[in-house]
């Protein structure tokens with residue numbers, strides 16, 4: 299059983315490959331079952347050469363030498379492994395932090411931010427390795443296919459795309475049978491399907507199995523990063539995150555590069571059970587889907603960043619920016635990383651963030667993260683003005699308040715009077 303004959307599939311979109319055009323394929327290869335089956339299946343079904351690309355975005359516990367070796371054994375003519383952690387942090391997570399980027403109820407977009415970079419690198423390596431087609435392992439039900447194919451179609455109109463998992467009509471059992479027949483090692487027991495995992499240094503998602511049953515509470519084996527809050531230390535820990543121009547630069551006074559800092563923040567969050575998000579998502583392809591997210595680094599950094607940003611912003615900036623943040627997050631979630639509006643918004647985010655310098659203290663305790671201290675040379679805050687004890691008369695005259703209140707409430711008072719008249 300090798301699934302549907304790819305030659306029977308007629309392209310719907312202009313960028314989908316016609317099988318006769320497919321000679322050399324760049325496969326985005328994770329080393330898992332789907333992409334390993336794809337590696338063989340593409341060689342067989344298209345009579346094409348396969349070049350693999352594996353991208354390191356900081357997914358914990360991955361052995362890239364093992365993946366490369368597996369790709370070679372399955373017949374890849376070239377295998378590339380790229381450590382893109384610095385680029386991911388500098389070009390994708392940096393603007394995301396400045397935009398406080400989340401979608402829905404607390405999803406910090408780690409997958410949505412990773413996909414355009416993975417696809418951008420696929421384009422780069424496809425061109426270098428003279429491939430005509432890019433293949434990925436996304437299904438037809440998710441956002442990831444949108445993010446990857448939109449990127450390829452935008453950056454490289456000359457390249458075609460194939461998505462075998464979307465077209466080959468193999469169920470999991472058939473994939474396992476195909477793997478067995480073709481000498482592809484299948485990890486672990488085959489009775490229980492694994493969770494569908496995606497992760498990088500900004501977080502990790504799990505989908506599938508019991509997660510699809512909305513009435514079921516999370517089972518512990520899904521949490522591979524974050525300590526169960528009930529098992530977290532009984533002692534709270536206060537952690538100070540320092541920022542310069544909107545970016546985290548230190549933890550407890552120790553300066554760190556962004557990749558190291560995010561890894562350190564992740565470790566602290568994990569230890570204290572911080573960053574578990576049980577999320578129902580409105581996907582751009584219409585479905586509602588539940589994900590379990592573990593986002594310990596984002597839980598610390600975004601909480602601290604948002605707090606510091608509000609401290610240095612005026613009331614008007616603070617009311618306006620969340621609307622822009624939301625738009626930014628939605629564009630990225632929806633696979634439109636290359637949309638010019640995103641860059642326009644980045645310019646605004648950077649302008650605001652130029653003043654976001656200072657330090658935020660977070661208290662981590664059994665699954666919660668709470669801001670406990672704040673300091674910034676740019677805080678729009680004057681302790682003597684805000685104080686109960688001091689008068690601060692030069693900038694703030696309390697005797698001016700009644701005049702303000704009279705004018706501030708004028709329209710509301712007039713409208714109220716009209717209603718009373720009409721209601722009799």
Ligand code: ARG
Pocket residue numbers: 409410440441442494495496503505579589
């Ligand atoms: N639901 C999230 C999103 O659409 C995460 C997807 C994770 N991808 C995966 N292949 N498991 O961005």
